[in-house]
Amino acid sequence: MKEPTKTLQLIYGALNDHFGDLHWWPGESSIEIIIGAILTQNTAWRNVEIAINRLGRQGLLDQKKLLCVKDEILEELIKPSGYYRIKAKRLKAFIHFLFEYYHGKLDDLFDNDIDVLRSQLLRVKGIGEETADSIILYAAEKPIFVVDAYTRRILERHSLIEQGLKYGDIQKYFMNHLPADVYLFKQYHGLIVNTGKTYCTKAAKCEMCPLQILIS
Ligand code: SF4
Structure with missing residues (x-):
């Protein structure tokens, strides 16, 4: 070899x-890519697309709107992606982390170097290595x-x-x-x-x- x-x-x-x-990867904004990275866990991408389109039609591809949306509404909208209760919690966990530490600003989160960014993402409940690295590579556009x-x-x-x-x-x-x-x-x-x-x-x-x- x-x-x-x-x-x-x-x-x-x-x-x-x-x-x-x-x-690769589809998504018009960083937050949409992050949502996709969380929703794609254990499901086919076509199901994620349906869920993302449903969120988009409600104007929810936006961190401020996601912060305010009720859990039950979020769960209903992302149902096509499967494991929707768990995934709604994971989305909310990321959004709460983003607002608690970065005032909701993705650019400030992405200003961290890769190691810091990765360790912070991995501390968010429900974000594992593949999801964290997908966010770093495709949303933050850093080489991992x-x-x-x-x-x-x-x-x-x-x-x-x-x-x-x-x-x-x-x-x-x-x-x-x-x-x-x-x-x-x-x-x-x-x-x-x-x-x-x-x-x-x-x-x-x-x-x-x-x-x-x-x-x-
Ligand atoms: S199908 Fe899989 S094992 Fe076969 S050549 Fe392609 S990558 Fe290799």
Whole structure:
């Protein structure tokens, strides 16, 4: 097997040629991206889109409005995203954190360096590593690599990492061997998600997958 930097460049090149520029992640504002990152936990993106559209129609893609909206109304609006009571609590927990420490200003939150921002986000109830890193990369636009289940599956299936590595170790595999570049990390994660959804499903469709080049 080639050394990690070359392997990661090979993977990126093959996927980028195949899928093209994905403009990943959808969302017109930082708060919309954050809402999406919280709602997408354990559900398909199409369900999140429905919930976000419902929030948008009520003018609730706005932190001040979210602060004031009643829990029952928020729950009802985000119902299509599943686990809506838990997710409403998580959204509210983030909003309360934002107002308690940053007067509701995302720019002030994002002024922190990555380590401080990450540790603060992880202290908000219901925000785990993948969600925190999605917020940092896609909403704050700071270079951190987002690891998801597809990332693990693809790397494990090609024996690029050991089975059962921790999130942080998989993240280091990318961050120690790629330049810290926001566009690269955004696109790379999007490419991996697309590969996982399209080809590297539970029953892998290797014969059609652009990453079959790693097998030969
Ligand atoms: S589908 Fe096959 S070739 Fe593609 S990433 Fe998964 S294991 Fe690799």
